[in-house]
Amino acid sequence: MQYIVNATFIINVSRTDVGIMENMEVSTIKEVIEETTYELGIKISDHVDIKSISTKTTKEKLRIPSAKRKLLSSIDIKLLNVAYANRKNCILITDDKQIRTMAKTNHVRSFTAPQYIAYMIKNKMIDANEGISFLNNLKRIYIRPKDIDAVLKSIKKWR
Amino acid sequence: MSENINVTLPDNIAKYLHMKSKSEYLPMSAVARQYIAKSVVEEMVIEYYKQGFSIKKLAEITDTSIIQIMEILKGLDEVLEDIDEELDEIET
Numbered sequence: 315m316q317y318i319v320n321a322t323f324i325i326n327v328s329r330t331d332v333g334i335m336e337n338m339e340v341s342t343i344k345e346v347i348e349e350t351t352y353e354l355g356i357k358i359s360d361h362v363d364i365k366s367i368s369t370k371t372t373k374e375k376l377r378i379p380s381a382k383r384k385l386l387s388s389i390d391i392k393l394l395n396v397a398y399a400n401r402k403n404c405i406l407i408t409d410d411k412q413i414r415t416m417a418k419t420n421h422v423r424s425f426t427a428p429q430y431i432a433y434m435i436k437n438k439m440i441d442a443n444e445g446i447s448f449l450n451n452l453k454r455i456y457i458r459p460k461d462i463d464a465v466l467k468s469i470k471k472w473r
Numbered sequence: 474m475s476e477n478i479n480v481t482l483p484d485n486i487a488k489y490l491h492m493k494s495k496s497e498y499l500p501m502s503a504v505a506r507q508y509i510a511k512s513v514v515e516e517m518v519i520e521y522y523k524q525g526f527s528i529k530k531l532a533e534i535t536d537t538s539i540i541q542i543m544e545i546l547k548g549l550d551e552v553l554e555d556i557d558e559e560l561d562e563i564e565t
Contacts, residue, residue, distance in 0.1 A: 321528075321529065321539055322528055322539065322543065325539055325540060325543070326543075329540070349529070349539070353538055353539050353540055382525075385524070385525045385526045385527060385530060386526075386527045386529075386530055387527060387529035387530045387532075387533055389529055390527050390529055390530065409528075409543075410527050410528045410529070411551075411553070412525055412526065412527040412528075413527055426553065429556075429559060429560065429563065432560060432563055433563050436563055436564075455543070455544075455547075456547070457543045457546050457547050457551075458547075458551045458552055458553060459547070459550075460550065460551070460552040461552055461553055461556050464552070464556045464557055464560065465556075465560060468557075468560040468561075468563075
């Protein structure tokens, strides 16, 4: 499975505890790395292993109605196209509600950052305590803190 | 591009701006501009977000960072409608 991430995910993780990315095998396009470098002042791919995906190999393109297209940036569209081309074997991780909706409408599976942490805990890709601690720290800056409450509640049920 | 707009402010607000201008060693117009820009950008971000614009697109339209956009939107206290349902679907 390929985990494709956008800028909101990289920014949220970097501002919380970049160390957790050592347990992740994520990929993105070079444009996302560039925009997060501008936002964070550091090139994240110099610190953690993020695979780069080429947009040139994308044969299949997402059909986005023009009314919806104007709501997205060119980088959003490029990333959605890459995720769409790899939809049988990828999960798009984004905290942007609009990108998530567009992905799901086009049968691309999508997780938010807290959902991805929950997925990692459930699949024993990270230690549960480490994941819970990360989520509690993420809550301070997260766009929808109540989503994190819901995720923590679910994790408690699983354990 | 910028435009000059003359505004008349209530005494209490003008007095506060005057005080801030002194403490921050800035002209009163610069202090007023900062306050107006901050509040207008916040309103723009929320209004456009409700229209369905993505975070990156909002950052471009309002010339604001993605981090600032997310901080403004945090104030909406939103929750994803399908979060519980999706969490139940997370497989091992």
